[in-house]
Structure formats: structure tokens, C-alpha cells
Amino acid sequence: MTNVLVTGGAGYIGAILVPALLDRGFKVAVLDNFMYAQDSLAAVCYHPRFSVVRGDVRSSDTMRPLLKDADVIIPLAALVGAPLCDRDPLAATSTNRLAIVDMLGLISQDQRVIMPITNSGYGVGEADKFCTEETPIRPVSLYGRDKVEVERTLLERHRSAISLRLATVFGMSPRMRLDLLVNDFTYRAYTDRFIVLFESQFKRNFLHVRDVARAFLHAIDNFDRMAGQIYNVGLSDANLSKLELCRCIQKHLPAFVIHESDIGRDPDRRDYIVSNEKIERTGYKPAFSLDDGIGELIKGFAMIRNTKYSNI
16 A cells, blocks of 8 residues: 655645545545644544644654655645745745755655645746746745755655646635635635736736646656656646636626726736646646636635635
8 A cells, every 4th residue: 555645734735635645545644733723634534544643844753754654755834825935934944945855864765755846936937938847947936946946956866756836726625725816816806896906917827726636646646757857737728817817707706896006016926827738748637627716716705704714
């Protein structure tokens, strides 16, 4: 039986990924510090192949026994997003970069690592030119810089590794986040029916959270032919500007009013479009469209009425 360790497994992605791994027959151990007081894995606690440890990924004493038994390691534990990292840069770098570097010293070259990396490392791309895995990296935030550096270190030092450069994720999760762009804009459309857009033409790529889980499963299934490489993972038909995203939401919520402002500056300076052709050539295809996600979020927001669901 394959043993999978998921650090940060009670987070936004992990709360979807862990049940999917269990459904596939894996034995799954989760390490999480539960910093958001979430109970997002309550539904799988009954499972005999599931175990959970409360602890800090930066502690080698905590990590060492968990890593010893792991065949596959998925390091989701991170302080995610530019605002959160800027607020506590020391905690951000120690968690997002240094903890992974330390982990590499505790595992063998045969243990498989599938690492989530943000595609925000592309920073500001060239107009109408798709970013591929060979595109120069120009991160514009501490979060992006740490993720880019940890990807470089991982692939240089560990032969059994895959890097997945994830697009901006959206969709409902048991550990919900409202600070992600699609989730945020849809929540505003649902609750406020109004939004003011700064730099509305800035573009990025998007991906449903369940398709993120499917990408990790795909990487496990195809590890030997994907190992040692970087893959962009996103919806190829969802390279959209913020204004285009709002118009997609408006189709679902026609009362949503969009106002573009020339005054103001978006603190997140990312602006690029992404090619996902490389991973698609391996047989991976997303199953959930942007419209699927917006419709799902609207149903979910009937249940959510406060801003605790955020990393900000």
C-alpha cells in the first residue's frame, strides 16, 4: 500500500485532495497546524487509512517520523498569498521555503515529492504571449519569490520530484477561502452586487480546486514519465482579465454592477497568460469549467456569511 504524507492537508486544497487520495486506496497521513481552527477533515476521521498530526512543518522532530514512512510527499503547508506573506515575512519564508529545504535533508532520493508551486512566479508577462515552463521567472511578491526558489532547489537536489505550477484556484472547499480572486469576486457579486475594479485588464489563469486534486492524482499515476519536470496546471480557456472574469460572473448574477476605476492600484501586480499544453500532452485535462465553479460558489454562498474564510 502506498503511503502519502500531505502537509497542510487540512487547508483549502488538502480538504479536497485528502478524501480523493483515500478514495483511491492510499494510506494518508496529514500534518497541519490548524491555524484557522478548521475542522475540514472531520468527514474522513472514520477512515482506517487516515491519520492526522497537529504540528508545525518547520519542526524536524515532528517531520522526521512522518517522512520516514512516506512513499509520496505532497507539501501543501504554506502561508499562501501575497498579503499574508507580506504581513509576516519571516514566518512566510521559514514555512514556504526553508521548511522544504530542511525536508530534503530528511528524505531519500527514492521518496517521491509532488510540489505545488504558484504560477504567480511569471509576474508580469508579455502582451498576448503565453507563459510556458521555459518562460523566464519574474515573481513580484515575497510569496512568489519563495515558491520559485524552493522549486529550483527541489529539482536540483531531488531526482524524484515533480513541480506543479498551479493557476489561481477557485471553487468550494470544506476549508473555504474567500480571498482567492474568483471566490472573492463571486462573493461580492452575491452579497454586495457591486465591485470597483482597479487595473481591470490585468490577466491571470484559473483552475478549479477539484482539478488541482486531480492533477496530484495524475502526477502520482504518471510519476515515472513526469519526474524531474515542471508543469503549468490551469484551465486553458480561462486566461482572463479581471473585467472578463466579472462579466462571466455577471452572466450568473445579472444584478452584479461592475465599475472600473482609473484611481487605485492593485497590490497584486500579476499580469500574464499561461499555456498548459505540456501537462495536457501527458493526458491531464481539467474536468470543471469556470462556469461550473461560479455556479457552485453561488450555491455555497447561501451557507457562508462571514469573512473568517480567508487568508487575509
